[in-house]
Amino acid sequence: MSFDDAYHSLTDHDDDARWAYGTGFADPLAGVPTALPEGVDRADLAAYCLMLGDDALVMSHRLQQWITRAPEIEDELAVANIGLDLLGQARLLLTRAGEAEGAGRGEDELAYLRDPGDFRNVWLAERADADFGQLVARLLVFSTWRLALLDRLATSGDPVLAAIAAKGVKEVSYHREYAAGWVVRLGDGTDLSHARMQAAIDAVWPLTGELFAPHPTELRLAEQGVAVDPSELRDEFDGVLTEVLRVATLGRPTVPAGPAPGRGRDGVHGDELTEILDEMQGLARATPGGAW
């Protein structure tokens, strides 16, 4: 069974294979040279690709949950598009993780058949949003951090990671602009919207500490020029957040941003990830390898 055309696989009634398990899409890295950079530990590279891929996958799923719940149709389109960009980045990164691991696992196995303890995303990505203010606060923090990260990763010693990152920079620049625009609009809005936007920033802030705490895998690969040491992203992040909060007339949160409360990079997660995976993996797990 092979699908080259997503639309075809959805609509072709002559074929009993239907779109169910996984995406039915072709390998997003088809024809991209798969050689690993010399001297790089396969397990480290696989683990690193999983970290960045899981951030994108889980954040994408949270964004998708806002479709039909956003305040205006323009925002439905925005969250759907941002979610799609991140899903695309996740597919590329999980496929690269599977290649580096060398155990025959592809993007579908990694997305649908891992347990919460095997996910490596930061806690910020999995946190449920209490309201739209929290969504844009979380998206501002996430995209500001990820943009700084991908921008540095574009010169990675792994040419595949470098290419994925260079493409992602263009996309995440728009995500950050969208989130910042809403934070300013709500922060510099009515008394009520200002108060709720401030509460949203305060609620998200404790999750920022984890973003800059390097994992040993990241440090080993950073030394080889393959990964980015996230502690180097702090200045750029602080500069952007300070400017957005200033224009939005919001105060910088008094909640301490560290030490890192989350240990998502080690597979330690809250119940919120389990809830996401139940939803995302349910069908694939109920019918392993199923297609109809």
Add this chain to the structure above:
Amino acid sequence: MVSARTLTAADVAATVTDPELPMLTLAELGIIRDVTESAEGVVVTITPTYSGCPAMEAIRADLLTALREAGFERAEVRTALAPAWTTDWISESGRAKLAEAGIAPPGPAPRRAAGPVPLTLGVRDDGVACPRCAHPRTERITAFSATACRELRRCPACREPFEHVKAI
């Protein structure tokens, strides 16, 4: 039979249209990086527009179908991720066709100085003219639209909303 073919594989690949912007050929969209013919068959190398662009799968299938119909039985589509696609690769004829279809073509892709990606806050005048009445100043409604590559704008003169291919 190679001699029976009237078109090269590159000619055939270039005429396949984009499923989301069907007025454009893949060549006009600027996503075909390379087409090679050899004894082993044809290899077409394409570059994705956006990481999550679902049209890439349809494009792959359309390319293989068009090549097969033109007599190229053995063909393969490969992906090139680098350098990343830029709207600067949309050809002049592609831009003209977009405008004709009421979609404002992209301006030059943003050039960056060294250092962090600059933060844009608030309304910016990015010089997008109305594709209907040619009014030079239009405003963005949202940076996202029906596909990843387009944004929604409106014209203050003729009051029509329209789409614009974002410059990336």
